[in-house]
Amino acid sequence: MHSDRLQRRTFLLGTAVLALSPSLVAAQSTVMRGVPYGSHQLNTLDVYLPQIAQNAPLAIxxxxGAWKIGDKSNASVWRNKGRMFNDLGYIFISVNYRMLPEARPLRQAMDVARAIAFIQANAARWGGDARRSVVLGHSAGAHLVSLLASDPGLLRAGGAYPWNATVALDSAAYDVEEVMFGRPARFYRDAFGDDRAYWRAASPLARLGRERGPFLLVCSTKRLTACPNARDFATAVTARGGDAMVLPVALGHRKINTDLGKQNAYTESVLKFIRAQGLP
Structure with missing residues (x-):
């Protein structure tokens, strides 16, 4: 009975096969770059406004970048996704945060929480509706947004409140303890160190509570652990009464990031999930 309930609540989307509407074309947008949300030079974000922003939903x-490299303004981060969301009437925001070695993942997550708090406080003056928002992250960013979505208490410590939907793009770090007890790559050791208490504190699975929004966990079928880890996390979410969907795609780790927003079945599957949460 318990197993049947988990099966019903965990929705495995499978490899995307839907066709994308040809109406998704790039729209002109106004960009506000380097908007500060904190005092550190990396506490900044870029805001991409659609042609008309009136109570617009938000895509953050x-x-x-393995918690130590990357930038909000890299084309792989914003270009296709920003154009797509702007065309759909969303305000798209790309967030920077402090990097290793200055800031470890828990501090980075707090940066992201403060960025989201700033966005929520300022959305209305940009023409946005902070009560309608989806938060996305890729790789290390997927870990950070999943951590915050798993523990709204951590999110509230940064002054923010929960959003409508989380899209995690190809993280393999939902269960940090399991990663670190194995034979982790060097970048995991650099990020999470040797302290087992820290592993648990920085683990979305360990912090998973009963207050959390729905997850879409995109995973690369070309990576050994990405999809199994996503499925395990989805099962844990549903066991706590939540909703999680796993979307396996036959794309590499990088292309899962760059190809979202292009006219393809993968993008349409992500949009289908977002729309199912009551967003445009």
Whole structure:
């Protein structure tokens, strides 16, 4: 009975096969670059406004880069996704945060929480509706947004409140303890160190509570652990009464980031999930 309930609540989308509407074309947008949300030079974000922004929903993107590199303004982070969301009437925001070695993942997550708090406080003056928002992250960024979505208490510590939907793009770090007890790559050791208490504190799975929005966990079928880890996390979410969907795609880690927003079945599957949460 319990297993049947988990099966019903965990929705495995499978490899995307839907066709994208040809109406998704790039629209002109106004960009506000380097908007500060904190005192550090990396506490900045870029805001991409659609042609008309009136109570517009928000799409917030957190870049990856092994917790030590990457930038909000890299084309792979914003170009296709920003154009797509602007065309759909969203305000698209790309977020920077402090990097290793200055800031470890928990501090980075707090930067992201403060960025989201700033966005929520300022959305109305940009023409946005902070109560309608999706948060996306790729790789390390997917870990950070999943961590915050798993524990709204951590999010509230940064002054923010939960959003409508989380899209995690190809993270393999939902269960940090399991990663670190194995034979992790050097960048994991650089990020999470040797302290087992820290592993648990920085693990979305360990912090998973009962207050969390729905997850879409996109994973690359070309990576050994990405989809199994996503499925395990989805099962844990549903066991706590939440909703999580796993979307396996036959794309590499980088292309999962760059190809979202292009006219393809993968993009349409992501949009289908977002629309199912009551967003445009």
């Amino acid at each position: 993107m957190v870049h990856g």
